Amino acid sequence: MTPQSGLSFDQAPPILVPFRFFLSAPLFGLLAAVLVLVSGAGLLESRWLPPVLAFTHLMTLGFLGLAMTGALFQMLPVVAGAPVAKPVAVSLTVYALLVPGILLLVGGFLAVFPLAIRLAMILLGSGFLVFILAAAVSLKHGADNPTAQGMRLALLGLAVTVSLGLALASNYGWGWWLADRVRLTTLHLSWGLLGWVGMLVVGVAYQVVPMFQLTPSYPKPMTRRLTIGLFVVLLLWTLLYLGGMTPLLPLDGTLFVAGFGLFAGVTLRLQTQRRRKVSDVTLLFWRYGMGALLAAPLLWLAGQFFPEFSEGAAYPFLLGTLFIGGFAVSVVNGMLYKIVPFLIWFHLQSRLMGVGKVPNMKEILPDAKMRRQMWLHFASVPLFFLAVWLPPLIYPAAVVFACSMLLLEANLLSAFGVYRRNIKLVS
Numbered sequence: 256m257t258p259q260s261g262l263s264f265d266q267a268p269p270i271l272v273p274f275r276f277f278l279s280a281p282l283f284g285l286l287a288a289v290l291v292l293v294s295g296a297g298l299l300e301s302r303w304l305p306p307v308l309a310f311t312h313l314m315t316l317g318f319l320g321l322a323m324t325g326a327l328f329q330m331l332p333v334v335a336g337a338p339v340a341k342p343v344a345v346s347l348t349v350y351a352l353l354v355p356g357i358l359l360l361v362g363g364f365l366a367v368f369p370l371a372i373r374l375a376m377i378l379l380g381s382g383f384l385v386f387i388l389a390a391a392v393s394l395k396h397g398a399d400n401p402t403a404q405g406m407r408l409a410l411l412g413l414a415v416t417v418s419l420g421l422a423l424a425s426n427y428g429w430g431w432w433l434a435d436r437v438r439l440t441t442l443h444l445s446w447g448l449l450g451w452v453g454m455l456v457v458g459v460a461y462q463v464v465p466m467f468q469l470t471p472s473y474p475k476p477m478t479r480r481l482t483i484g485l486f487v488v489l490l491l492w493t494l495l496y497l498g499g500m501t502p503l504l505p506l507d508g509t510l511f512v513a514g515f516g517l518f519a520g521v522t523l524r525l526q527t528q529r530r531r532k533v534s535d536v537t538l539l540f541w542r543y544g545m546g547a548l549l550a551a552p553l554l555w556l557a558g559q560f561f562p563e564f565s566e567g568a569a570y571p572f573l574l575g576t577l578f579i580g581g582f583a584v585s586v587v588n589g590m591l592y593k594i595v596p597f598l599i600w601f602h603l604q605s606r607l608m609g610v611g612k613v614p615n616m617k618e619i620l621p622d623a624k625m626r627r628q629m630w631l632h633f634a635s636v637p638l639f640f641l642a643v644w645l646p647p648l649i650y651p652a653a654v655v656f657a658c659s660m661l662l663l664e665a666n667l668l669s670a671f672g673v674y675r676r677n678i679k680l681v682s
């Protein structure tokens with residue numbers, strides 16, 4: 256048992272259970288960057304263009320979805336005290352359904368190929384169903400703490416997102432039978448970004464920010480009420496939106512701005528109170544992510560006051576860049592740099608105990624390598640943001656982002672190489 260993590264050897268799933276997902280995620284980011292390079296500046300004309308939808312899902316399902324799913328397989332035993340039953344078989348099934356499902360969905364968008372979309376629906380629908388059921392059963396028997404509560408709500412958010420996504424995809428798979436495409440898409444993306452991604456990040460932060468960044472704990476009243484409060488606000492927003500009560504929507508949305516703003520503000524403040532004042536890569540990734548999480552809702556709010564701005568083509572691209580690229584990708588990237596070396600060290604510790612020397616985390620993944628990739632990511636977000644006004648910037652943005660994802664993959668693979676070399680020595 257490691258006192259720092261509360262993780263015990265017999266509870267931890269085999270290393271490949273989360274790593275299969277972690278090592279695949281940056282490859283989807285790389286595909287997304289290549290897609291932007293191939294599509295060029297024309298991409299920015301409308302959010303409804305097939306390459307934009309393909310890009311969005313390479314990032315939300317490919318990069319974020321796979322990394323978050325892998326992290327949940329790892330974290331459920333730790334935070335909820337209840338591992339997923341048969342983790343190897345379940346995680347392999349989920350992986351084998353999701354990866355081709357994402358590729359077929361993206362390919363189907365790009366090639367306007369209904370059969371690919373239909374197959375993607377079957378694969379993604381069943382992959383997420385297996386994952387959600389397995390995680391829900393684990394959480395049902397697990398502990399009841401604020402992180403477990405955040406995970407439960409995030410899983411509900413994922414279930415709603417996937418159901419709406421499948422309904423929308425059926426439009427592409429079986430002809431345009433769903434007339435209310437725009438409204439359903441707004442609901443789908445709100446549940447995906449706020450209900451699934453946002454809720455999971457908040458819930459997981461309660462555990463990992465104090466643990467990995469050595470900060471004081473989040474205030475108790477906040478950890479007890481914030482995720483459930485945000486979930487109720489999202490439900491209310493959905494009802495108001497479906498009921499056509501549009502004048503009330505900005506009011507409800509302001510509660511979101513306040514909730515996520517509170518979370519980002521408290522996280523930044525806790526980080527200034529950390530016990531060891533050295534800056535590390537994860538800390539910087541989280542700071543950058545929190546900055547974007549403060550900026551995105553302000554931009555959304557600006558759109559509520561200036562409808563000519565929110566109705567323009569630039570608005571969704573600016574919001575998406577800030578929320579997906581600036582916030583979600585940064586936080587997940589930063590987390591990977593803590594979880595990956597930690598798990599390698601943890602698994603080597605159990606295998607090498609009394610047999611050989613266990614490399615420390617800095618030897619597994621050196622700081623300089625992570626920093627190089629971090630700066631590339633930090634540069635890519637403002638480049639994408641500015642490209643919305645200066646379209647030729649989309650090319651350097653995509654090149655920098657591609658390099659960032661390539662380097663991330665190389666860093667994760669080199670860390671995994673340390674694990675494999677050491678295991679070979681003792682087997």
Ligand code: HEM
Pocket residue numbers: 302303307308311312315316320360376379380383416417419420421423424425426427436437440443444447448451452571
């Ligand atoms: C089974 C999984 C999913 C399927 C089948 C799916 C399908 C779709 C489809 C068909 C659309 C386009 C709607 C239209 O053109 O009428 C769409 C839009 C969108 N989806 Fe998904 N989706 C899935 C998961 C997700 C997830 C998990 C997220 C976020 C975390 C997400 C974020 C988005 C966003 C942001 C858009 C709007 C894109 C834009 O405005 O250009 N999707 N989705």
